[in-house]
Amino acid sequence: MQGTVEDFEFGAVTPAASFLVACVGSALGLRCIVRSLNNRQSWKPGWLALGAATIGCGIWTMHFTAMVGFRIQGIPIDYDPGLVSLSLVVAIVAVGLGVFTVGYRGATPATLTAAGILTGLAVVGTHYTGMAAIELNGSLEHDSLTVSASVLLAVAAATAALRTAASRRGFPATLGACLLMGVAMTGAHYTGMAAVGVQLRGATDASYTTGLYGDGSPASILLPMLIGPVVFLILAGVVVMFDPQLVLGDGEWSRSSPRRHRGTAVAPERPAHAPPAASLFGPREQQPGRHARTTADHGTGATTGGVRPGTGPRGR
Template identity: 85%
Template structure:
């Protein structure tokens, strides 16, 4: 018997919320990646790792926010915690491989395309791993052509987002890149859900459902799992917002010091003490703040 699948149990609330989460996570992660490219003095591994983890958390969180509105008429659903956690690990690792390649090999066409493909595949892997984590009294079946369409959407949109973020500077490019990544994530999810059909097995009476799954709703199962990644996204947002170069959107501080754009030589004054950097991943200048003895003058 075929089950009736409903991916919009709360109407437009879950698609809108999942798209917002996808855009926010992508925007934060892409800014971290661009930060590592635009400033050679920054601690590259730290920014790339933060970017990969943020984008991965955004991918995973987006999927399960959307799944809050997922229902199969007549049966309850549960989630395998190990496969659910595996989806998060897969997303971070696959995105990390791509962004580290861009960070260390440069934003060349080859590396940007490879990173876009890996990021798109991370979106696909997270989605279908999350779907494999479903526990229900039935089996999941997919239409192969629609699945292929979801893969193409993920790869194309993720690649376009990375190209936009790495090739252009300023707020419009950052906004456009995050919106494209939001399309990659939500487009993959809902196209993949359109490919889904559920074949129900055996009994579906109320006593069977209560005995196996209890009375828990998908929201009560998923929302506690979302707390950790959402908190991480908030902390990543704090790091990004309090980093001056990310706020200005220009790694060489050209907006902060317009004289550099005119070619005027600027001789920085040496402070009397070591300045406290505003970035968690900024290396400190060990030579600053050392006093010269009057006898050596």
């Protein structure tokens, strides 16, 4: 017997919330990656790991936030905690492979494409591992053509998001990349949900059974599970906004200006030409102040004794 599937039990609330979570997780993760690449004093493995964990957590949270609105009419739904946990591991590991590839091999077209494919597969892997965690009196069926469309959408949108982020720096590019990543996650999710059919076994009951989390409804089961990942995203946001290096005064902003020694006046320095626009994933530019100061020293002929060649006493 075929079951009736409902993906929007709470209307537009769950799609909007899942899209917001996807965008926030993507924004925080991309920011972590940017700081690891643009700041040589930062601990690159730590920032890349935090970026991968944040994006992966955003994918996982997006999926199960959307699943709060999923129900099968007359059938109680439960989730296998082991597979639920595995879906989170799949998201973080798959994204991490792409993030570390870009972090250590550079933002070349090949690495960006590989990272986009891995991120898209992270979305798909999280989705279908989470769907496999559903326990019900029946079995889920998937239309292969629609599943293929969800995979292509996830990979294409994730790759486009990374390429947009890598093209130029600035708020519009960052916002566009986050929105594209949100489309990759939520679009692939709801496209995949459109492929779902349910084959029921036995009789159905119009009411939910009482379970460990209360009345056994998807909301009562999933909402407690979402508390931990949401708290993690909040903490990641705090780390990104308050970079420990900036708090301690060791960040790039304090190193970008030349050091001033007591009693020594340093004239303002201007680069001979404007530096090229840096990409979001590009390497950190060299500091112009240090190069200009070195050039000025050679140009003025400064020596250890402070006397320019040719200005000493004659006839000695």
